[in-house]
Amino acid sequence: MHQNLAVLLIKCPDRPGIVAAISSFLFAHGANITDLDQHSSEEAPGTYFMRLELQTGGLDLALQELRGAFDAAVARPFAMEWTLTRAADRKRVAILVSRHDHALLELLWEWRRGDLPCEVTQVISNHPDLAGAAEGMGVPFHHVENGRGTREAAEARMLELLGASTDLVVLARYMQIVSPGFVARFPHRIINVHHSFLPAFAGADPYRQAWARGVKIVGATAHYVTAELDAGPIIEQDVGRVSHRHAVEDLRRIGRDLERRVIARAVRWHCEDRVIVHGNKTVVFA
């Protein structure tokens, strides 16, 4: 069944008749809807969001032709932004990392056991340390030095490595700032894990900030990267309880587990076409 699975993601102005138009079109063309989730934002005028899984085995058209027909008959009349993606066309994911290996290893490990539906095409790092970890899993590793004076050259080199075929860039504890120009090349296609419960403790060394404030709960956040640091649309967050007994290093250890969980979930949801960005927020059909 998974071989014939396709996912339709839609965002459009809310108005009556959307579900009827979509489902009637699909039914008429032999698509079987196996899952459907929707949401209407509460502000006025509202925005409508839908995620729909369908089986393509009984289609009367090739998928590309169906796209054309859908565009003409449904998407344009309703002014939809939309994608229709075959699940078998797995997204191509590149992972950027510095020295901390936990987020990288979690992704590679889940990917290898088939829990992460994507192709991990390469790992890029500003340090050589994790070459073995990547290559041991059969993933090409590229060392691209990066820093205050070399950012421009580094990003140029990385863009060359990423090329035109990379669908998603994951910053798995990549400790360098990425420039607005770099971000603009992958709009809502760069996911970062921030090691705090954003918007608390944005910026540097969040576990130390959290320890200094004496919070009783720490967190981690996976979000899309935008031009403004630590301020992009949040995809997932998770938290863990701490107490006065926990030193900064304990917070880091507890945080590593949280970071692993949120980045793995965020990447899975993105790769399964479950996330729609709306302004600075996300709709996640998880």
Added chain:
Amino acid sequence: MHQNLAVLLIKCPDRPGIVAAISSFLFAHGANITDLDQHSSEEAPGTYFMRLELQTGGLDLALQELRGAFDAAVARPFAMEWTLTRAADRKRVAILVSRHDHALLELLWEWRRGDLPCEVTQVISNHPDLAGAAEGMGVPFHHVENGRGTREAAEARMLELLGASTDLVVLARYMQIVSPGFVARFPHRIINVHHSFLPAFAGADPYRQAWARGVKIVGATAHYVTAELDAGPIIEQDVGRVSHRHAVEDLRRIGRDLERRVIARAVRWHCEDRVIVHGNKTVVFA
């Protein structure tokens, strides 16, 4: 908007075309779909479940006529079990309780502040202790003694009090067994809170059982009552962490909070037509 809200709940054999048939019918009659959630069970042949919220303001038929038209045009061809309920027709809820007041007070308190969309019509207890708690909130209280020798008479009296208009019976720590005959009068319309993480620690004094086993997490369970004790379809569960420092009495205190939460959520979801029973399990569109 809430004034014109109606909820359609559906369960039927899974097959292509269900969404198209329902949404096209509703659109044709002027109903605006504002929320839609669905699920297909994975066994073969599958079962289809749907919850749909619609606005009735633009309907071209009265709701009762729409029901008839829907039955003929959609429900019968697809062999659906279904209900279409106006949210403004709030369910009539009776609460049975013994001496522990926490579940009762939580329900009454949430109801009074408008968080529980129902009418609490009466409180029945086998002890007189909580008369003040109920009547203080303006809810009639009935003391009906119950026990080993008086069960038959007690249940007859309670059935008389409940009458034909009670939609839901909530056992908010009602410490008497209800007979299969009583249960049969309210199929999937009696909700009980069990003070453990079922199926662990079914039966009497679950907090003592949990303490004796040395578990590190305790729980509470809200479920529909069936003829078999503590084995009905689970609606909601929640858990809390405990350690060797917690005595049985501490487990009871922690458990009271869990019981309050799960019973309040389960009653709210039932009253908002979010729960469909399927075999011994529930589909909860929460």
Added chain:
Amino acid sequence: MHQNLAVLLIKCPDRPGIVAAISSFLFAHGANITDLDQHSSEEAPGTYFMRLELQTGGLDLALQELRGAFDAAVARPFAMEWTLTRAADRKRVAILVSRHDHALLELLWEWRRGDLPCEVTQVISNHPDLAGAAEGMGVPFHHVENGRGTREAAEARMLELLGASTDLVVLARYMQIVSPGFVARFPHRIINVHHSFLPAFAGADPYRQAWARGVKIVGATAHYVTAELDAGPIIEQDVGRVSHRHAVEDLRRIGRDLERRVIARAVRWHCEDRVIVHGNKTVVFA
């Protein structure tokens, strides 16, 4: 046993021999230690914190004499800040509230059933609305208008009502700012519940802030009030998961449950002498 329970709370510069000095002193005077928890802060020079429960039934001195002996023999040599409190001398608690009743009701309800070891002596509000809720539980209610122009008079009246015998002031959603002068009268003896996961969303209308930021988890915080708004030592926090489906009003509903839990825990821990303030943080021996 509870009748003879006393709690010793200690904070002093860390150095070898503290436990031996305390436990030998207590053993020599017939006190039986039934619980002991301690913590040493990691910074250098370190600070030592201890909470110790003891049974006074076998004491060879009256408690007041024991205090004097302890001061001379142990506390002064180790430069301790300390209290030794009989559990039976329950703290006298006043609750300040505006219109939201959930935090107040939770405290009153837990207090009435014996889960909150204190005396609730009065409820003060800047609105008359909750007089019935307080008086229905047998607690005196005082309406003291407060606002931009009347703060000085209001606080003078409240200080008069609180008098010299109030041990703890709880701001259970009291929506007025309290002046530094008022705070100074109750150092580390005013507990506030803030409706966010501090330090995120300090200030006004935090649930709307959280909704606008698109967080996936909301929280509530109980903290001691200091001169700086929303910045005092955190005692307890709790969180709940939200999604794009939750409107601001839903966040408020979920948040009410979190607020109830954190304020109840914080007040209980304070009343059981489990909290020691250290700088802007707390040590909580929970």
Added chain:
Amino acid sequence: MHQNLAVLLIKCPDRPGIVAAISSFLFAHGANITDLDQHSSEEAPGTYFMRLELQTGGLDLALQELRGAFDAAVARPFAMEWTLTRAADRKRVAILVSRHDHALLELLWEWRRGDLPCEVTQVISNHPDLAGAAEGMGVPFHHVENGRGTREAAEARMLELLGASTDLVVLARYMQIVSPGFVARFPHRIINVHHSFLPAFAGADPYRQAWARGVKIVGATAHYVTAELDAGPIIEQDVGRVSHRHAVEDLRRIGRDLERRVIARAVRWHCEDRVIVHGNKTVVFA
């Protein structure tokens, strides 16, 4: 500081004077107590449990001599069961595994990064599949076939491999029953991860059992292995929320994360001498 850290674990009949005796003895010999946690069971006669961290840098005796002196002066008079362990003497841990790699990889990964204070000495499996995973981390791997007809020979071979120097055996999803004779060789020194929230769903295929029962929360349990299957003292449990949307395979995926967390915590706590077994329960000074 860690180089000079030692941990004292004590269990004895409860009575006055224990803390004073221990702390005075240690102070007199130059040991600096840096952490102390204790617990008294509530049954009568009670049992006393203590975990104490001390710095050995200022000791006036070698550690082995201190043990002898402590035994004579304190342990025997109070009838203590006790251990005094140098943290630098890391426990030797062998991991038994079948085909599922997640628990094994989590342990190896945490161990390699220094989060698991032990020596992983070998991995033994009844399948050859995970040889690369172990040896890639530099850990010897032994394939010992095991099954209904070969249990006796398999266990003999494993006991030979484990030898006399193995401190802890971890069953990281080892899908073979271990005999009472094998268990008796490592009393309270075999930790198993069970893939359910015990005591619910003991026995085979717990995720399928959980799915069939329609629970809303699934769990995992780490416990010491005793002669009775799935009934030994529980060290740690954790849970995750599920719904009707989750198929058995989803429960397994969610469960893998829970299993990883509970086994890693249980092994860390055991290796840090934080766990004392009492009857069929544990005291965990975490």
